Amino acid sequence: MISALFIINNKQYTIECEESWTILDALETLRNNTSTPIHYRHSCHHGSCGTCGAIINGIEGLMCLTKINELLQERKSLNGKGIITxxxxxxxxxxxxxxxxxxxxxxxIAVYPHDLFQSIPEELSYKKIITRNDAIQLEADDSYTILYEEYNRDTQYTGAPIPEESVFIEKALQRNKLELCIECGLCLSSCPENFRGPAGLAAIHVDLHKHPTDDETYKKLLELARASDGFPGCKRHINCSRVCPQGVAPARRIQELRIIKDDE
Ligand code: SF4
Ligand code: FES
Known part of the structure; x- marks a missing residue:
């Protein structure tokens, strides 16, 4: 066990914690042992829901994935050049x-990072509802059959009914249409510039690649990317890619948007 001094909104709390605990584990313990209300968001506890983002000792991170023992080590600063001791x-x-x-x-420290994609018109948004036909245009490879066999083996433990292979594969393909981004807002928070933001541009980048280059939607998305609040607003700090817990690599995607030529 180690002793930690948590400072949240300028209020101080001492907590005894295991080094293997996450920040969220420590907060849950703290909340159960103090009469002072501590407000934070979380849901999944495993880096999926994107709700528990915070600035943790100066660097954006998910509280459910950041462990106490990481904070006991020297860490690279947000810009990658300094060291945080x-x-x-x-x-x-x-x-x-x-x-x-x-x-x-x-x-x-409970926030709602709702500005990530809201300025992307709904008809262009990568979040628009996909149709069943869109989903099955993806091609299944052998890995889906292996997945199906594994699923069937697991049913002896889960008791779940065994679906038809074709139904199972179709559903698996639909799941693969989901994007990596969990909309946590870490990238936007870490970026010192004011523009559409890393996640929004990453979404435009992802969606561009779903349309032929002579398609109207492609042209409108490219227009959004090239607008003054699009990639011209990015000054290549690369903080976004450093903090993204999902490996979305917004900085690389922004760079790829920059080099798209009109005749591509
Ligand atoms: S791009 Fe990464 S850091 Fe930004 S909102 Fe999505 S998951 Fe979070
Ligand atoms: S609690 Fe869901 S990402 Fe942290």
Whole structure:
């Protein structure tokens, strides 16, 4: 066990925690042992829902994936050039939690990063509902048959009914249409520039590749990417790709948008 001093919205809390705990584990324990309300968001506890983002000792991260023992080590600073060394107060590891920037604060460090994609018109949005026909245009390879066999083996433990192979594969293909981004807002918060933002441009990049280059939607998406709040607003800090927990690599996607030529 180690002793940690959590500083949340300028209030201080001392907590005894295991080094293997995540920040979220520590907050849950703290909340159960204090009468002071502590406001934060979470749901899945495993890096899927994107709700638990915060600035943790100066760097954006998901509280459910960031462990106490990581904060005990030296970490690269956000710009990748400096080193953040752990700080201690009377032997307690200092953990400062701040709400994400450029997000709506609900309360405490609970935020709603709702600005990520809202400026992308709905008809162009990568979030538009896909039809069954769109989904089955993807081709299944052998891995889907293996997946099906594994699923069937697992049914002896799960008790789930065994679906027809074709139905199973069609559903698996539909799941693969989902994008990686969990809309956590870490990238937007970490970027010092004011523009459409890394996640929004990454979404445009993803969607562009779903349309032929002579398609109207392709042209409109490219127009959005090239607008003054599009990639010209990016000054290549690359913080977004450093903090993204999903490997979406927004900085690379923005760079790829820059080099698209009109006749491509
Ligand atoms: S691109 Fe990455 S950091 Fe940005 S919102 Fe999506 S998952 Fe989060
Ligand atoms: S609780 Fe879901 S991503 Fe952290």
């Amino acid at each position: 752990p700080k201690f107060d009377n032997g307690r590891l200092v953990v400062i939690l701040e709400p994400l920037k450029k997000a709506s604060i609900i309360s405490g």
